[in-house]
Amino acid sequence: MTRTFNRAMWMSLLLSLICLILVCAIPARAQETRVGKLTGHAAAGKQNYQRWCIGCHGPYGDGNGENAQWIEPKPRDFAAAVFKCRSTPTGTLPTDEDLYNSVARGFTNSNMPHWDPLTKQTRIDLVAYIKTFSDRWKTDKPGDILKIPAEPPVTIQSIAHGSELFQKLECWKCHGQQGRGDGPSASTLTDSKDNPIRPYNFAAGTDDSRFKCGNTNQDIYKIFMTGVDGTPMPSFNDVIQPNDAWDLVHYLRTLQINRHSKENEVLRAAGGKIPKTETPATPPASQPAPQPEAKPQGGRK
């Protein structure tokens, strides 16, 4: 009897210990980040945050640092856990790598510089610390990473079809017909905190011009497919098929008129004019249902 009791006691003690380890490990894991072979630690990140980031992003990570009042667009609010540059669907958390790359790259057209001079370890530690400002990192996981198929060759046809999509999807309403960020809605745009924000001006800059979330064709693909959360730029992932998305990328490159690119070369070789196409856009995957239901229901009783 005593023996059985002792065994039961040991078993329950062991179980309690396992539970304790698990409970302690979950928050600890949330404060760690991993990119490749790098592991970031929030405790180490805190010191660097207080040195490099606190001035704009503030002690509570809510974007209310002492410099914030002078800055447009406003510094990111890490407490809201809404992030612009993601490889994950709109409304979901980004991956550690997304945040790590954002720190290194900085944000063009904003006061966020690129932090390449910091060591990789420092950057990954900073990412770990940034994730302590919101409990969402404990309850949610990053969304599924967007799958980007291989880029097809740049042709005048793909550029022409992209141009058609630019019209059809009404990108020009904000970005303007020439992509100069001067569309009819441009002056009214505000971010999620009601601060004025400007649409991207594709025509500005030259070879070193960057997009907010990267510089490669894959990055452009990712930007409009996942959207730029916290800003007016929506996600188009549900409404553009991958091959159409690549055509749009090729066209967007031609709006960067002062940038040397394969797309601009192809356009120049075609006489500088984009031909009109008859190619219909691939219908969205979940077609058909273009007709709305007769009357909205529910919600009112």
Add this chain to the structure above:
Amino acid sequence: MRSTKVLITSALLLCPSLMLAGTVSGKITYTGTPAKPKTIDMSKEPNCAKAYTTPPLTESVVTGAGNTLDNVVVYISAGAPDEKSAPSQAVTFEQHNCRYTPHVLAMQIGQELKVVNSDQTSHNIHPLAKLNREWNKSQPPGTPPLSEKFDKEEFIPVKCNVHPWMRGYFAVLKTSHYAISTGDGKFTLPNLPPGKYTLTAWHENYGTNTADVTITGNETKDVDFTFKAKAY
């Protein structure tokens, strides 16, 4: 024999609560002077502007005769158990002539929300959630309805960034007992089992009011709410 007894006892215990169901009804009014609705200039969106013979008005404060107030969500905020599951029927939010129909849409946590674009122009649906996930999706004309769900109780402003006058609300609630005042400021909450409840009335500009009510049986209780209007 024993199971029959259990059945009879259960029936006796359950029946009164099944049979007795009260109703709370009332009227929403305001005091003071509300801001006048503003006209919306849709000239930048000719696809929608042509649908109106007279300029459309903002809907942030919609009033009726006798100082009644519309678009107020009245719901049981305390006293009722949280719903175990969401209804299977979806609620629909329509973008029609560059307006949201309805202006305020209530739903339960986990209930399917369908967003429909009936216009010949692109919209982006951007719920500015703080407790729920904030997402932002484009919906060009002719694309299928979007399907989404929210998992936390919250009043969420919704906007279309392309058309800045488009602003509505999602009321995501824990309870199935809710109503929205329409037309004459009236609301009705039927099928309330006996119990003590707190009712909350929410308006997008005027905040919340609460009232306690006790339902003892088959009865209708009148509960009116009065909001203080702001002139700006």
